[in-house]
Structure formats: C-alpha cells, structure tokens
Amino acid sequence: MRYLAAALLVLAALILPSQTRAHEASLGVLELREVRPGAFIGHWTMEPTMGADHVDLRMPPHCFVRLPELNCGEKGLVGPVTITNLGADMSAVLIRIIPLAGEARSYTISSANPVVSVLAAGAPTLQTWIELARTYVNYGIDHILLGADHLLFVLGLIWIVRGGWRLTKTITAFTVGHSVSLAAAAFGLIGVPERPLNACIALSIVFVGIEIIKQQRGEAGLTARYPWAIAFTFGLVHGIGFAGALAALGLERRLLPAALLFFNLGVEIGQLAFVLLVLALIWAHRRLDAVLPRWGDTLPAYTIGSVSMFWFFGRLLSVFAAT
Template identity: 85%
Template sequence: MTAMRYLRLALVVLATLMQPSMLGAHEASLGVLEFREVRPGAFIGRWTMEPSIGAGRIDLRVPPHCFLRLPEMNCGQKGLVGSITITNLGANMSAVLIKVIPIAGEPRSYTISTANPVVSVLGTGAPTLEAWIELAKTYVNYGIDHILLGADHLLFVLGLIWIVGGGWRLVKTITAFTIGHSASLAAAAFGLIGVPERPLNACIALSIAFVGVEIVKQQRGTMGITARYPWAVAFTFGLVHGIGFASALAGLGLERSLLPAALLFFNIGVEIGQLAFVLLVLALIWAHRRLDAVVPRWGEALPAYAIGSVSMFWFFGRLVRVFAAI
C-alpha cells in the first residue's frame, strides 16, 4: 500500500468520525410514549418525551385488534395484548419507551430500539416468565446497540488495546474497565451520583485524547502511566464512561421495580458488544502479523495522532455545547 493510499484511508476515517452527530456522544435520541387506560380496553396516548424527529413522523404499529388514532387507542374487550413496533427507527431515533398504565395493576414499560424493533405487550398482572424474557431481550439488545454506536467508547478501548497489546495484561485491563463502568453505571442509574451530561461527554473525549498521548509516548520509548498501570487507568476512566452509559437509561422513566433487571441486562449487552469489538481488533492484529504487512515508518504514528485529533475535535465541539447551554 503506497503512502498516498495510507493518507487517503486516514482522511476517510477522520471524516467519518468527525461527523456533527458524534458531538452528542451518549445523548441518545429517546422518546417516551405513555398509554393510560381510562376504561377497560380504552387508552389515551401522549408523548411525555418526544423524540427529536417529531412524533408525527413515527410509524407506530399496534396489535391488529386495536384502533389507534392518537391520542385515542381502543383495544376492546381483549385489551392491549400483542406486538407493538415502530418501523422507521434509525440513526435519528435510537429508542422509544412504551409505558402502559392500566386502571388496575402495575404499570409496564417496553423499550423499542433499533436492535429490538418489536415488543410484545403482555397485559397486566404479576410479571410472568415471558415478561422477564421480553425484558432481557429488549435491554440486552439495547446495550449492544448502544455500545456499537458509541464510537467514543470504542475509540478509548482501541487505545487501550494499542498500548497494552494482547495476553493477560489486556484481560486484566479490560476487566478493570468493565468493573469501573459497571459500578458507575449502577450508581448513576439509581441516582446515587449525578453529573451533567454535556460536561461529562467533554470529559469522555479528553480521556480518549489522554490515551492518544500515551500511545505517542510509548512509540517514543517512554513508559507512560497507562503502559505502567493499565488496569488503574482503565478503572478510573471506566468510572467516567459508565456515567455516560447511564444517560442512555436516564430518560426512559423506568419504574424502580424494573430498574435492577433492566440495568443488569443492559450492562450484559454492553459487555457483549465490547467483547465483540475487542475480538475483532485482535483478529485484525493477528491477520496483519500473519500477512507480514509492512507499514511505512511515518505511518506507525498515524493511529495515535488520528485518535488524538478526533478526540480533541469532539472535546472542543462538546465544550461549545456546554457553554451554549449556560
């Protein structure tokens, strides 16, 4: 591969990551649609948190026996039981929470996401095994979807892999990062800690820039703090990233009884997505070594400077949003 092809590839990657939509980081575009039962089988629906694309453009499909014309929905004697889907979920709307509030019984919440666009409403009464399976499927998929769309988090993990390499050091580093973001995710989700989202996203961008600097130090023969104590750095910044993950759940309005299970399944989904990314990167490194690919000397520093450039672009963009909100 010639030097010019390396340069073109780097420019394409930078242009992709430096999209304005990435400045929002974990500010997911969420909607909350509430259906309150006013008489048996009859509901009044309203958006308590309207997604950014506008509720009028959302293609909501309810069970066939239900007649829907917001704000009214009538499901007759059978009640609201069956599948609900939104067919036009995409990059501009990551998830919609459907809250069903019956006349009698506990409210139920169902999350429709790009990874899980169809949910089954199971009626009222005590949660069944089918309800728990539905909850698990919804939030595991939502966690996978959230992490794989979170380029800032994945870029930080890539930087850790670049510094640590493979083997048990990488296992311990990723484990420390997982423990850190799992702990802060739980604490933030239960309201034990709280950090404004936009300043937090700016700090997440700075954490990636820090790793980029550490890569440059290592390439110049200097042992940075990440190379010496990777688990400590991973755990510390994991705490910051975990609070960012919590913002994905903050606007959903889950009832507290469902929050522990939803949090567990969401975190499992995040870990599945993170593990898939780590394995993909390790596979690419293995393939590069097997092919004996030769990289120009100047190209060895390109990934570190690319990581640093992208993260500082995000940082300044997010900093502008912080001051704009004041």
C-alpha cells in the first residue's frame, strides 16, 4: 500500500501539533436571564478560552445592549444573534435564555454557523427544526474534522481493509457503533469519565497501528480477520467521545433527539468527506505511478503508532493529574 504513504505523512504533519485532547470541546456558555419583561441580565457561566471580552456579540437590532444588561422592549428577545471572532481553538458558544415564564431555550453558535435565530414562544415547529438542523449539522461537521484521533482511526481502517465492498461494510459498522453509543450517552443511559475515555480512544489507534505492522509482516491480525466486529467495537468507544461534546452544550431534553440526529448527520458528512478525500489521493497516486523508497512501506504504520502513543501518554497524564 505504498500509495497511501504520502497521504498519511501529510496528514500526520497536520495533526501532530494538535492538542492531546482532540475530542474535548472548547466552548463558552452565555446565560441570559430575564429579570422583567423584555429585559435580561447576561453573564458567562463558562467563558470562551480566548476570553469573553474578545468575542464579538451582536443582538437583534431592536435590542439595546449595555452588558451585562440587555433590553429588547415589548418585542422581546427574538431575531438574529451573531457571535464572531471565536478563534481557531473555539468549538462553539451555547446561548441559554431563561425567561420569566416557560422553559429555558438553548441555541448553539459555532465558527461555521455564527448566526442563530432566536424563536419566540409558539414559533412554528418547521422553523425550529430548520434552525436545529442548520446549527447541529454544522457543529457535527466541525467536530469530526477537528477530531484528528477519529480521522486517524478511520485512516487505519482504510489501510488494513483496503477498498471495495469490504471497506464499505467496515466503515458502516464503525458508523453504527459510534451512533449507538452516541445516542445512549447523550440520553444518560451510559456514562464514562471523559479523560480516561479519551485515553482509550488514543489506545484504539495504537491497536490499529500494530495491526497494520502485523499485516505487513504477513500475519492476519484481528482487524484483518474480523474487520466489522473490530470497527463496531471501537466505534462504541469513539461514539461516547462524540457524546461528550454534545452533552457539554447543556441542551434541554426536549431538544436532544433532534439535536442528536442532526449532530450525528454532520459527523457522518464529515467522515464521508474524509474517506472520499483519502480514496481520491489513492487514485491520484496510482495515476501518477509514483514509487516510494522501500522504507516508505513501514513508515506510515509507525507514524500512526507514534502519534497515537503521544496522545495516549498525554491523556493518561491528564487522568493522573485530575486525580
């Protein structure tokens, strides 16, 4: 599989400087509590990593803003809310609106989706679904494309299983696995501490790296013999990691099924885009008929193992530091 070596080396160069906590969401939470009709007091319950003072927050035009006070008059807090200048390390900002009467509402803004429309009570259901879809599909795409550990695991599966129908079934099994655990964790049916889980995700990539080396030595590893079972099993682990990002947004339970659906759809869109990119690089390499040095055969496998071990030890240290 020499044609994958160049693609892997480029990918490794991009992800090696990444933080060891690749699946942990960096986000801010802005709470707006109504103190009298149309008037709100706002404060950050979780400040963005770059600081709340640097975030460009814009409220609907009819609202008068003098933080921490927000006055929207008789019309109330409805209309477009924009947050820009989130920064490269910011995943999202959750805006939580707590009215005098009725249920609290939550809206999520990301760098890919910097504008949300705050809906009035009794807003059309279709409008609510459209807003949720626009927000959480984009958030899912952001999360998967920034989740270098997940992408490296998928790349390892492509390397071992190779192309064709067998690869399609393996990627599908991985998708089913992380979809099941994502739903179970998001609804609180299962729970795993985030730091040990992230260490296990890194360890799963180490396992794939070892399996690639076994295959190059002519040995049939577990992934080569039972690709769907291995992909499904590790998909369960990765799915709980995805759920950590979704649960951290603090959504009310009535919005969770729709948000979960659209978030998972965004994750799958991002994953499919990555798989197609790798397959396109393989095709281009074959067309060029390039030949790498002999040592190029083993370098990608050791690169996968080295990067994932770096993540594993970094995350393991964070587990011990937390205790």
